[in-house]
Amino acid sequence: MATNSNATKEHALELTGLYKAFGTKVAVDHIDLIVQAGSFYGLVGPNGAGKTTSLSMATGMLRPDGGTARIFGVDVWQNPAAAKELIGVLPDGLAMPERLTGREVLTYMGLLRKLDERTVATRAQELLDVLDLQEAAGKFVSEYSTGMRKKIALATALLHGPKLLVLDEPFEAVDPVSASTIKNILRRFVDQGGSVVFSSHVMATVEQLCDSLAVVSEGKVRAAGTMESVRAGRDLEDRFVELVGARSGGKEGLKWLLS
Numbered sequence: 387m388a389t390n391s392n393a394t395k396e397h398a399l400e401l402t403g404l405y406k407a408f409g410t411k412v413a414v415d416h417i418d419l420i421v422q423a424g425s426f427y428g429l430v431g432p433n434g435a436g437k438t439t440s441l442s443m444a445t446g447m448l449r450p451d452g453g454t455a456r457i458f459g460v461d462v463w464q465n466p467a468a469a470k471e472l473i474g475v476l477p478d479g480l481a482m483p484e485r486l487t488g489r490e491v492l493t494y495m496g497l498l499r500k501l502d503e504r505t506v507a508t509r510a511q512e513l514l515d516v517l518d519l520q521e522a523a524g525k526f527v528s529e530y531s532t533g534m535r536k537k538i539a540l541a542t543a544l545l546h547g548p549k550l551l552v553l554d555e556p557f558e559a560v561d562p563v564s565a566s567t568i569k570n571i572l573r574r575f576v577d578q579g580g581s582v583v584f585s586s587h588v589m590a591t592v593e594q595l596c597d598s599l600a601v602v603s604e605g606k607v608r609a610a611g612t613m614e615s616v617r618a619g620r621d622l623e624d625r626f627v628e629l630v631g632a633r634s635g636g637k638e639g640l641k642w643l644l645s
């Protein structure tokens with residue numbers, strides 16, 4: 387049964403005991419997370435920490451081995467249709483219909499989301515304009531650069547007016563001007579009552595945008611809460627390195643490279 391108590395509706399996203407293993411590799415090890423409604427939330431962690439796996443389970447794309455994911459109180463795996471109406475997702479990997487143009491992708495996704503044709507056309511044009519994809523609108527997605535693919539995927543995530551955006555590395559491979567545009571769009575979305583969760587490796591971006599964050603490594607939450615509480619008076623990057631375990635920093639090894 388989906389849970390719809392007022393308490394959980396205050397939570398844009400709630401992960402409880404989420405668990406996933408691939409063979410003997412535990413990718414996500416009983417993660418608990420709460421993202422308050424209206425929050426701009428960062429999920430950070432080193433490569434292989436379990437961010438993509440967690441976000442995939444949270445958005446109904448990868449079935450968990452254990453635990454629950456709820457979006458505004460709706461259980462993603464018990465009531466996927468209702469949960470998916472509430473979210474816009476920018477997944478990892480960006481598999482796209484390659485032989486459609488950017489505009490066709492938006493039209494197709496909008497109609498799948500049961501928007502009427504006129505609304506789809508208007509919103510698609512606005513998104514293409516705002517994301518500076520006017521010239522690319524008529525080109526096949528197979529001809530897009532990585533950054534352009536990211537932008538058209540973000541447009542599809544926004545098209546139906548979701549309450550929560552779940553974005554896997556939204557700024558990766560995006561040029562600085564487009565990144566700035568995307569940041570502005572996301573800030574406006576949050577200012578108007580939307581909620582955003584995004585994963586990133588870039589601490590400066592997370593520090594700039596987020597009011598709250600979670601630091602994960604080896605499938606576990608190492609720290610979570612408001613930016614202030616996680617930073618604990620420190621620079622976020624220093625705190626991150628401290629939490630996930632400092633590496634050698636390249637001081638050892640690679641002697642052949644420097645000889």
Ligand SMILES: Nc1ncnc2c1ncn2[C@@H]1O[C@H](COP(=O)(O)OP(=O)(O)OP(=O)(O)O)[C@@H](O)[C@H]1O
Pocket residue numbers: 408411412413431432433434435436437438439440
């Ligand atoms: N389909 C899969 N099959 C096997 N192992 C997987 C699979 N997907 C992820 N893993 C493993 O699970 C762990 C977590 O991977 P995940 O992609 O969630 O990490 P991540 O934090 O998103 O990493 P990155 O920052 O590098 O994108 C890694 O050890 C990865 O090798």
